[in-house]
Amino acid sequence: MVALICDNKFDFSVLRKQYNEAEIYNSLSDCLADKRNFTAVFISFFSLKQCEDIIRGLRRSDRYYATPVFSDHPDLRKELIDGNFDNHDMNNKSIDNINRNFSSLKDYRASSWKRKMLAYLYCRRDIEIHPETAPDNRLYYNYPLLKLFDNEDDNQEYVFTELSGKNILSENRLIDRIFTCPHCFSARLCFSERCPSCNSVNIKTVDFLHCFTCGMVGPEDDFVTEDKLICPKCRAKLNHFGEDYDKTLESGVCFECGEYHTESKPLAFCIDCKKHSLPENLTKHSIYTYNLTDLGRDQILNGTASSMLHMRDKDNYVHLPYFYDILDWFLEMQRVHHDEYMFSILGVKVDWDSYEIISSIAKKLRSIFEPTAIATKNLTGYFWFLLPGTDKKQLKAIEKNVLTFFDELECPTAADTAVKLFPYTAAKGSQRQVKAKTLIAEIATEK
Numbered sequence: 001m002v003a004l005i006c007d008n009k010f011d012f013s014v015l016r017k018q019y020n021e022a023e024i025y026n027s028l029s030d031c032l033a034d035k036r037n038f039t040a041v042f043i044s045f046f047s048l049k050q051c052e053d054i055i056r057g058l059r060r061s062d063r064y065y066a067t068p069v070f071s072d073h074p075d076l077r078k079e080l081i082d083g084n085f086d087n088h089d090m091n092n093k094s095i096d097n098i099n100r101n102f103s104s105l106k107d108y109r110a111s112s113w114k115r116k117m118l119a120y121l122y123c124r125r126d127i128e129i130h131p132e133t134a135p136d137n138r139l140y141y142n143y144p145l146l147k148l149f150d151n152e153d154d155n156q157e158y159v160f161t162e163l164s165g166k167n168i169l170s171e172n173r174l175i176d177r178i179f180t181c182p183h184c185f186s187a188r189l190c191f192s193e194r195c196p197s198c199n200s201v202n203i204k205t206v207d208f209l210h211c212f213t214c215g216m217v218g219p220e221d222d223f224v225t226e227d228k229l230i231c232p233k234c235r236a237k238l239n240h241f242g243e244d245y246d247k248t249l250e251s252g253v254c255f256e257c258g259e260y261h262t263e264s265k266p267l268a269f270c271i272d273c274k275k276h277s278l279p280e281n282l283t284k285h286s287i288y289t290y291n292l293t294d295l296g297r298d299q300i301l302n303g304t305a306s307s308m309l310h311m312r313d314k315d316n317y318v319h320l321p322y323f324y325d326i327l328d329w330f331l332e333m334q335r336v337h338h339d340e341y342m343f344s345i346l347g348v349k350v351d352w353d354s355y356e357i358i359s360s361i362a363k364k365l366r367s368i369f370e371p372t373a374i375a376t377k378n379l380t381g382y383f384w385f386l387l388p389g390t391d392k393k394q395l396k397a398i399e400k401n402v403l404t405f406f407d408e409l410e411c412p413t414a415a416d417t418a419v420k421l422f423p424y425t426a427a428k429g430s431q432r433q434v435k436a437k438t439l440i441a442e443i444a445t446e447k
């Protein structure tokens, strides 16, 4: 049985014939109030906004986040619906496919908007997630599919970057590579030309003349007296180009400081954080279309099975629950066997909440640790390293390496980045029973 949500103008006799049984509602809330589960939802409203609101409501609901949805509104983005009303055979095929895929997810817990979205993708095999330009967005792009499921996440722009880092999505096609502000990563930049000496915008490009008699170089206007060219310094008459004078490379003059220049200085102004940056200091951000990977499909099918927890991301960081599991094992082994399971932990807190900064630091930071170290990170700027066979003295040396690493970090914002270290070495012969999670919390609050 299918549901039809429509305004009163819709003639539903055809639809009722095509789908045997159809229940009609005037609003989404009426449809959601019906406790029956519909195999598909058809939406027909005069206004685009009404259609979009209903689709959004379905995707955020607990029952219809992955259900096939069709609409006959001509202006609706095609990737947000599973088809229009025209092709009944194809629609029936889609309904079967999507619902068959969905029924294979019977143990799946759609506990968050992200998990609802992943289930939605899982049910639609060949879907490609497209970005669209969005001047209101800090990155100038957003993903309509993402906005369908969520509108509140702070780091929404980076949800797909995160998922592709975990190999759940793959970057499919490069759509754009944009410049962003190195301080706040906004793409809303305003460029202007400045005087290289005093930074003023009050500059102009003019022709410059060079007097052969005295060597004077200046804007052409200064040489023109009535309709003759006369050097303002030595009063020589400049009659013949190439013999008395020529033109020079300098072409800009600043009305603020009076200096001449060959090239003006371009400067980017960030509309969001109001800071100026030189073009060479701007950061870059790539915009892709995305696809669900086979691995991602596998993980959605198996829920949060161990395969997902054991996975390392592309920079060789493990998921936090897995990190806790290993640390629990180390703590237990150390308690039972004492010194044989000597280990240290190093926490690194980077006081910067930008996803871009943290992910660029993550890769480089991981490479200064031994491959045997077990590393984990979270988006709030905490990195944890579990270092098997490392004593207090060796840990000190590692701490020094980490601090040197941050001192030498080539990053325009490095100066603003505060770094804190949380070292810990398991005490010899300790009989204390403590859970990994508690221990990490203790270490992080010790200073």
Ligand SMILES: [Zn+2]
Binding pocket: 211, 212, 213, 214, 215, 216, 231, 232, 233, 234, 235, 236
């Ligand atoms: Zn002269």
Ligand SMILES: [Zn+2]
Binding pocket: 195, 196, 197, 198, 199, 200, 254, 255, 256, 257, 258, 259
């Ligand atoms: Zn100037």
Ligand SMILES: [Zn+2]
Binding pocket: 181, 182, 183, 184, 185, 186, 270, 271, 272, 273, 274, 275
């Ligand atoms: Zn900025």
